[in-house]
Amino acid sequence: MRAGEWNDPRNASAAQDSAAPSVIARSSALLGAFGPGDHTLGVSELARRTGLAKSTVHRLARELTAHGLLERDGGGLRLGLRLFELGQLVRRRQSLREAAWPFMTDLCTATGATAQLAVLDGTEVVYLEILVGSDAPDLPSRVGGRLPAHATAVGKAILAFSPAVAVDEVLRGGLVRLSSRTIVTPGRLRRELATIREAGMAYDREESGLGIVCAAVPVIGPEGTAVAALSVSGWSGRLRLPRIAAAVHTAGLALSRSHAAGPG
Amino acid sequence: MRAGEWNDPRNASAAQDSAAPSVIARSSALLGAFGPGDHTLGVSELARRTGLAKSTVHRLARELTAHGLLERDGGGLRLGLRLFELGQLVRRRQSLREAAWPFMTDLCTATGATAQLAVLDGTEVVYLEILVGSDAPDLPSRVGGRLPAHATAVGKAILAFSPAVAVDEVLRGGLVRLSSRTIVTPGRLRRELATIREAGMAYDREESGLGIVCAAVPVIGPEGTAVAALSVSGWSGRLRLPRIAAAVHTAGLALSRSHAAGPG
CATH class of the missing domain: 1.10.10.10 (Winged helix-like DNA-binding domain superfamily/Winged helix DNA-binding domain)
Known part of the structure; x- marks a missing residue:
């Protein structure tokens, strides 16, 4: 900005x-x-x-x-x-949602899991859209709701592709624990973000809540940084992250491409 | 109130x-x-x-x-x-949307047309949710957008089951024309509302826009008046109103029942 x-x-x-x-x-x-x-x-x-x-x-x-x-x-x-x-006129939501909607319905249909779209706001993510899958658990997220960025796959995906100041702000805010698996030490979060940057994908392995797993990709804007993240969430016992990773990754790349073309 | x-x-x-x-x-x-x-x-x-x-x-x-x-x-x-x-916390939207969502997806799947949920605000309807069908035209409505109540099936469905003051306000506001078929005379609108009250259903026969037809039912609240309306819209040449009427009517009755049980 x-x-x-x-x-x-x-x-x-x-x-x-x-x-x-x-x-x-x-x-x-x-x-x-x-x-x-x-x-x-x-x-x-x-x-x-x-x-x-x-x-x-x-x-x-x-x-x-x-x-x-x-x-x-x-x-x-x-x-x-x-x-x-x-609220319906908020542009950041409007344009991203329109671009993401077809990818979200595809992911939802193909996996039976829940597709989510979120943006970063300070140290938290705000969910812009959630499409509940036919075989999906209740999630701690809701449309218009917030969760701490470091504890979610969407948050980590965005942070990994954000300027360093965004990560610093999250660390300064303190890493609250949502489950026994939430990353709560700065060193581990920084290593995790480096891994995500390399893979182009982020995972939540029961970090936002026990029993829930999630795979997320950043939506990269015209400036080369993440403007949002797209994810698929499901039951930890049933949703195989390696199996859905390619689908989520592909959708994220396509969404980044189509969104970069339109107005931010 | x-x-x-x-x-x-x-x-x-x-x-x-x-x-x-x-x-x-x-x-x-x-x-x-x-x-x-x-x-x-x-x-x-x-x-x-x-x-x-x-x-x-x-x-x-x-x-x-x-x-x-x-x-x-x-x-x-x-x-x-x-x-x-x-905006996501606005209760009138939240509770109605949650109650209506399953009925809207069912109508959308069964008809291939677009399902809509709207409430009355003064002389206009505000669309709370729109589920675009697989075989549906572009509509003049959008989520969070407004249209004159008298020119839409949802608006007429709500007005027919509202206190007389609501109808008077619409007539006082003047009946603007959206298409050559919009009802623009007070006498015709009053007769139309009487017909709707009797049938329990409202139709838009290209009144909001040429080429588009719509069937709507009121959602009746605990006080016996309409709190919203549910509708199905499609191409005038393809969507047979008599054929979908029973489905929309049934969904509206079920929604009224389920919504009356929860908080307004």
Whole structure:
């Protein structure tokens, strides 16, 4: 990413630099208070989760509701349909998903396993698309959800083909353990990434969860670095990684080629 | 929807009622400036589209970027990945999609046509999910996109099973024409909705676009009104509506039953 006018310190004085969080920061906290399991949340609960005063939650919620970003539901609030509409326009998701979809359906049909598409965001991967296979276990991932990059095949595939700063950031963040097999030491992760760079493929051998294995390939963008990763996941006892590796690898190369041609 | 404290005029004084648009209103306008075809937009273009001063766009964009709602891309801006994440948590979409998915894949497989799931929002329908069939034309809809309710089978199916105020709002909004067959007179729309109520099904006979036909059923919620609609669309010359009607109807009844059992 190029450094632009956005980071220019000369512009900093124009920002709302007061000690109190800005309206945008508070609105963002309010929207971010909703988790995957939350149906509706009341004002008191939102105040508790965000640390905002109830009167502030009331005032912000009324405005966010007027713009469709929240919706009233009985006595509580839920995320608004407009967020879904805006989310569907997110370009990084849109163009990658369109390019990846046919490869994902092919992989899903050919293996009976689950095909996934993910991008890196800081130290985590965000899943853009998941196609659940006919013979596949429940996975810890969900569309729009996050997992620590170092603990997943998609994350390792992207990191292996990312600038060194991306790997440094992950190591600085600390390597949390998701299963007894998660790589949690910096040295081992660096060696693993070197192996992945050489092979062009990454494996998750029950590192994101016991009983689950995964093979992933990076999707290489026009700049020669990974912009995403494509993977196939299944039961550790049933999905033979060496057997599906070539299929996943081929799909990744084709996707990189087709995606590099279109807009990023 | 129950009237709540949100509409209480006693709370109105707490709102930011100044003549100038609020930070949330301006941020909402900025996010809303991006359309389906936009890759990235520059500050000047965003200022032009929103009517905001360039300095305001700069300041808001910097803050929205800090919270992941926008992303810098070269010299321009694009909608941020966080909007995609938040959009995936929108409950109205989540629970309906999960309930509808198996029925949609069945309809798609059985007919080769395209299965769609949509909800009403004001005078328009918003598409929550689209499963493109193997023998289906390009449709004017897209996931997260909108079409006028009166011109689509899903919209008419929902309106026929909605409170009268919903129909009144659509008529007040004016019946725009999408094709030479769109219903554009209030009297004809009211008669059409009465027919749909009786049949439990709605048809789009090239009303949303020439060459396309569609059969839709309402998804009835716990309150006895439509919360969504499920449809099958295909080529007007090839998709025989009477032949698929029973399949769509059956799927809609089953979906209404299963959805009424879960949380709205």
